[in-house]
Amino acid sequence: xxxxxxxxxxxxxxxxxxxxxxxxxxxxxxxxxxxxxxxxxxxxxxxxxxxxxxxxxxxxxxxxxxxxxxxxxxxxxxxxxxxxxxxxxxxxxxxxxxxxxxxxxxxxxxxxxxxxxxxxxxxxxxxxxxxxxxxxxxxxxxxxxxxxxxxxxxxxxxxxxxxxxxxxxxxxxxxxxxxxxxxxxxxxxxxxxxxxxxxxxxxxxxxxxxxxxxxxxxxxxxxxxxxxxxxxxxxxxxxxxxxxxxxxxxxxxxxxxxxxxxxxxxxxxxx
Ligand code: G3P
Numbered sequence: 001x002x003x004x005x006x007x008x009x010x011x012x013x014x015x016x017x018x019x020x021x022x023x024x025x026x027x028x029x030x031x032x033x034x035x036x037x038x039x040x041x042x043x044x045x046x047x048x049x050x051x052x053x054x055x056x057x058x059x060x061x062x063x064x065x066x067x068x069x070x071x072x073x074x075x076x077x078x079x080x081x082x083x084x085x086x087x088x089x090x091x092x093x094x095x096x097x098x099x100x101x102x103x104x105x106x107x108x109x110x111x112x113x114x115x116x117x118x119x120x121x122x123x124x125x126x127x128x129x130x131x132x133x134x135x136x137x138x139x140x141x142x143x144x145x146x147x148x149x150x151x152x153x154x155x156x157x158x159x160x161x162x163x164x165x166x167x168x169x170x171x172x173x174x175x176x177x178x179x180x181x182x183x184x185x186x187x188x189x190x191x192x193x194x195x196x197x198x199x200x201x202x203x204x205x206x207x208x209x210x211x212x213x214x215x216x217x218x219x220x221x222x223x224x225x226x227x228x229x230x231x232x233x234x235x236x237x238x239x240x241x242x243x244x245x246x247x248x249x250x251x252x253x254x255x256x257x258x259x260x261x262x263x264x265x266x267x268x269x270x271x
Contacts, residue, residue, distance in 0.1 A: 042235030089122025103142035115150035125153030190227035201232035222258030
């Protein structure tokens, strides 16, 4: 575990300027081999505003994510509420994502979420335009740009194949296809609507093969994960299937084990 003192040291501006040149992943430098970097296949665990996953409980989920990585080698990134983000980042090596940031510049932005502030708090990436926080396309484009300026990894959500194609044109790091009607339903997109996953993979890769494709909505077990990967998805976005599970640790481990069984040679996206 990286001591808070070291993390604080790392955050000293001069060190930051020095590291910027290396395009290294923030925590990678500080924690050397202990920090978990974003690799595919990927699990992105969205804690939303679930009571079961706020405050100290958010930290517990991040520690579960870290243990799952240690046992399976599968990266589990965690997206807590903004108020919990720094405590989560300082309590575990799991990559931490914001659920939302605003395309604003430092200065007079009362009530908005500044990308640089999230990065300073230990954030590695951000969700953009989740179906529960949808944004118009011009704001999505501006947010991708600002998030990138703050060195945040960008995962843009889309609710249709067409939307995933339009979003890919703005070159986010990843697109997550999620039909809103299946979110929180326990009915997995990879089985109930395989055509939307396959369609999004084709649409996104057709625009820019470098853009990764995740799928989400209703995913609860290993079979749902295997089905998603067989459709060409490179990872999953999941929430209630883990947060609301009787045994969240066992639920997350099952999803990761399915990826471990399936995975092709690991591709390191941030080294
Ligand atoms: O962001 C993930 C989410 O929208 C999927 O929700 O609860 O169906 O896994 P859930």
